[in-house]
Amino acid sequence: MSEREVTLVTRDGAELRFPCAAKDNVLAASEAAGYFLPAMCHEGTCGLCHARVTEGKYTMGPHNSAALQGGEVLLCRCEPDENLTVALPYNQAQVLRYKVPVRQAVIESMEPAWQNAVALTLRLQPDPEQGQAVEFSPGQYMELTIPGTDIRRAYSLANLPNWEGRLDFLIRLAPHGQFSTFLREQAKVGDAITVRGPSGSFILDESSVRPRCFVGGGCGLAPILSMLRHLGEFQDSQPTHLIFGANRESELVPQSDVEAVTAALPQIGVTLAVSAPEENWQGFQGTAPAALDAFLSQTDEPIDIYACGPPKMLEAIEILLQQRNRDDRLIAERL
Amino acid sequence: MFCYQCEQTAHTDSGAGCATSKGVCGKDEATADLQDLLIHLLKGIGQYSTRLHAAGTPDAAADHFILFGLFTTLTNVNFNRARFVELIAEAARIRDRVRAAYEAANPGAPPLGGPAAFTPATDLAGLLKQASPASVRAGIELVGEDVIGLRSLVLYGLKGVAAYAHHADVLGQTSPEVGAGIAHALDLLASDPTDVPVLLNEALALGHLNFKVMGLLDAANTGTYGTPQPTNVKVTPVAGKAILVSGHDLKDLHAILEAVKGTDINVYTHGELLPAHSYPNLKAYPNLAGNYGTAWQNQQLEFAAFPGPIVMTSNCLIEPQPAYRNRIFTAGPVGWPGVRHIANGDYSQVVQAAQALPGFPETAPEKTILIGFGKDAVLGVAGKVIDAVKSGAVKHFFLIGGCDGAAPGRNYYTDFAEKAPQDTILLTLGCGKFRFNMEDHGTVAGLPRLLDVGQCNDSYSAIHIALALANAFECGVNDLPLSLIVSWFEQKAAAVLLTLLALGVRNVRLGPTLPAFLTPALVGVLVEKFGVLPITTAEADIAASLNRAAA
Structure with a gap:
């Protein structure tokens, strides 16, 4: 049996059930299931996640026994050996449950971006219960529903969290895509759209001390722009490089967007990679993964690579990193 | 990284201290190392600053920076690596400035060594390579755990003093004596001191200095915002x-x-x-x-x-x-x-x-608690308090003060407040009070049984109350029917503890655990010389406190 079921029983009798994989701890499994229990160090030390196992066998990982009261466990170190029932020393109100918000928005503008893409801006409609704030981690996406249908499509946010209710997207118009068809043929300014989010784990690890390299292909630039804007807003000083790949020069990100990013992040290096350029092209000739390969040749230091683009681009990056066999870390999202 | 400055520091088989890639508080290795380097540079500023103070030509801006810099390194304050890279560069510039002032005034004086001569790298990778000699554990194989523990006591106490001094400073209350005292401690630490009596004396000197700092802070708060009222x-x-x-x-x-x-x-x-x-x-x-x-x-x-x-x-x-x-x-x-x-x-x-953002959708059924018993409010009813003690209506005072924290052992303080007899008065300060301040503790002799003195920053007020009561009863603070139940978590509490010790206040019950940087020998000194008592259970400690009062 590789997966166990954990049942948490709160002091006021609510039962929370979720699966827990072998060698996983109860706290991590609860968080994966959307239940956030009081916890702080996640390392078996602080004692905040103490609770009592009432049924089932478990193994405790390394922990500070002084943080335990008699007969209790620390959930961050408690690995179930079989199905487990745990009594929590607090009420269900103390358990945070993350529910993905669903909101109404209206189309504020639709502008052609570069080749075959649309820059779509939505505005959240006022809602007394949820307010007007747009809260997300740069890199995350929202799901947009085609009006009158149940069809949802996920698009990354390109702007920053804000209090004006503004959501910016960069959407590539696929020839037969359903949302693309809606945008091309039906959508107009003022239309209402249901948005669900934020979701997604393609987010910055701001605690890492490594240099960062962002690799974007096509509309994969949207979440990367959001991340770079965020780093610029916080005057991040980490060495940073951006690689943007396109087939032709006409498909490159507009120069004004590149300039806005370099103004906010003075240390950033930018490589524009074009695989089939015109004769006078002064930049890098080749794909985005080839540009990454060239970039890696210049440094021995392990780096964090944030990549978002078409599956082919990501596969090429994965193969490249396997061949290079360095200590780099890839954080990626497929379009 | 190595850090054991707070109460929740990791305890493993290899000893106490957070020494992995991330501390219990969430501070990552790079940030911890950068904080060590910043402190190293502040010691360098202190080396020159103490000499400028002695010559009567202090650099007030350098003194302000030291306070702010030390405050950023307290537990649960600043986790932002990039901010420390900036602060280190700024510290190096200030150190160069005070060095220039010192050398201009003392031509031909031999250059100062140690942190005074340290040149920090200009990028993160370079700084992280320089960090290990700046660690609190540096040199342990030569000087041993006791000396490292005492240096830590001085450094952590100093951080608390600096934090309180910064709070006073932002409201315009400062004095050259504070800058001089802090620079003196930094200068001592810069010399990698090994003399135990010298280190102990410095710790007590910081305790005295902190009493003055907290007096300034009290003047800053009450001077700016008025005298706290119930x-x-x-x-x-x-x-x-x-x-x-x-x-x-x-x-x-x-x-x-x-x-x-x-x-x-x-x-x-x-x-x-x-x-x-x-x-x-x-x-x-x-x-x-x-x-x-x-x-x-x-x-x-x-x-x-x-x-x-x-x-x-x-x-x-x-x-x-x-x-x-x-x-x-x-x-x-x-x-x-x-x-x-x-x-x-x-x-x-x-x-x-x-x-x-949405705000609260509705007003909840109202509940209030009573606060605002600073020294003026309490001493305003001093006559009533003294009469209540003399008539026997009030048998004892417990000051249950200090920090709160996550560890389950902190239930002790809730138990203590609940189980203290009805003819006792509970004074409280700091955030530890949230373990019992939402309950109704009733009244005794026409006074509320729970008197909230204020923040941990208001410890001065509590000490002032104790001294005034001792004066009224014509006895020493240790002879009052008063027990101090102090919970510590971070370095502000370390500074307040040093103040209590420096003022000769004995029988402080310190918990929920003793600082990890205090070795058994150092704990022995605190217990024997200063009467510090580790906590046991609420019942036993209440009984022991009341017995002491009766004896």
């Missing part, structure tokens, strides 16, 4: 837009109250800002609506549930959860990577966020 504070929410202000800084709270003037935004205090409601010049603001939540270690749940922006003005910050990361702001010495920081006192962004 006040009923709403601890339930009111319908409407909302801002939550946490930490200790009254000036930041005041700036926020000014920023929301004329709006219908309600401002709530959190944790150690609860006592703000007792200051006349703050409670005069109609937007100051009440207190929300409890002590710092519960902030992840409380902040997630708060329907507006949150401002953290000083310690204690813990890792902001995704649920509220976009609506928490830091100010002053506080920082977290990727969290908005307000450096210029302009809170308009916070007001904008409050208006965009």
Whole structure:
């Protein structure tokens, strides 16, 4: 049996059930299931996640026994050996449950971006219960529903969290895509759209001390722009490089967007990679993964690579990193 | 990384201290190492500064910077690596300036060594390579655990003194004596001292200095915002837009109250800002609506549930959860990577966020608690208090004060307050009070049984009350029917403990655990020389305290 079921029983009798994989701890499994229990160090030390196992066998990982009261466990170190029932020393109100918000928005503008893409801006409609704030981690996406249908499509946010209710997207118009068809043929300014989010784990690890390299292909630039804007807003000083790949020069990100990013992040290096350029092209000739390969040749230091683009681009990056066999870390999202 | 400055530090088979890639508090290895380097450079500034003070030509800006720099390294204050890279560069510039002043005044003097001569790298990777000699553990194989522990006691006490001095400084209360005392301690630490009596004396000197600093802080707070008055504070929410202000800084709270003037935004205090409601010049603001939540270690749940922006003005910050990361702001010495920081006192962004966020949908059934028993309020009824003791109506005072924390052992303080007999008065301060201050403790001899003196920053007020009572009863503080039950968590509490020891206050019950940096030999010194008592159980400690009083 590789997966166990954990049942948490709160002091006021609510039962929370979720699966827990072998060698996983109860706290991590609860968080994966959307239940956030009081916890702080996640390392078996602080004692905040103490609770009592009432049924089932478990193994405790390394922990500070002084943080335990008699007969209790620390959930961050408690690995179930079989199905487990745990009594929590607090009420269900103390358990945070993350529910993905669903909101109404209206189309504020639709502008052609570069080749075959649309820059779509939505505005959240006022809602007394949820307010007007747009809260997300740069890199995350929202799901947009085609009006009158149940069809949802996920698009990354390109702007920053804000209090004006503004959501910016960069959407590539696929020839037969359903949302693309809606945008091309039906959508107009003022239309209402249901948005669900934020979701997604393609987010910055701001605690890492490594240099960062962002690799974007096509509309994969949207979440990367959001991340770079965020780093610029916080005057991040980490060495940073951006690689943007396109087939032709006409498909490159507009120069004004590149300039806005370099103004906010003075240390950033930018490589524009074009695989089939015109004769006078002064930049890098080749794909985005080839540009990454060239970039890696210049440094021995392990780096964090944030990549978002078409599956082919990501596969090429994965193969490249396997061949290079360095200590780099890839954080990626497929379009 | 190695850090064992707070009460929750890791305890493993190989000993105490956070020595992995991340501390229990959430501080990562790079940030911890950069904090060590910043302190190393501050020692270098201290080496020159102490000489400039001796010559009567102190550099006041350097003194201010030392206070702020040390404050950023307290537990749960600043986790922002990039900020420390900047502070290290600034520290090096200031060190060069005080060096130039010293050398100009002393031509031909031999150059100072150690941190005074240290040149920090200019990038993060270079700095991290330089960190290991700046660690508190550096040289342990030569000098042993006791000396390292004592140096740590001096350094951590010094951090607490600096934090309190910074709080006073931002309100315009400072004195050259404070700058000189802090520089003296840094200069001593820069010399890698090994003499145990010298280190112990420095710790006590810091205790005395801290008493003066806390006097300045008391003058700063009461001088700016008036004398605290007994006040009923709403601890339930009111319908409407909302801002939550946490930490200790009254000036930041005041700036926020000014920023929301004329709006219908309600401002709530959190944790150690609860006592703000007792200051006349703050409670005069109609937007100051009440207190929300409890002590710092519960902030992840409380902040997630708060329907507006949150401002953290000083310690204690813990890792902001995704649920509220976009609506928490830091100010002053506080920082977290990727969290908005307000450096210029302009809170308009916070007001904008409050208006965009939903606020409380409805007013909850009202509940209030009584606070505001600073020294003036308590001593204003001193006659009543003294009569109550003389008549036997009040048998004993317990000061249950200090920090709160996450460890389960802190139930001791709840038990203590619940089980203390009805003919005793409970004085409290710090955020440890949230373990018992929402309960009704009743009255005795016409006085509320629970008297909330204020923040940990108001320890001066509590000591002042004790000294005044001793004066009235014509006895020493140790002869009063008073027991001190002190819970510590971070370095401000270490400074207050040194003050109590320096003033000769004995029989302080210290918990929930003793500092990890104190070796058994050092604990022995505290127990024998200063009468410090580790806690046992609430029942036993109450009984022992009352027996001592009766004896």
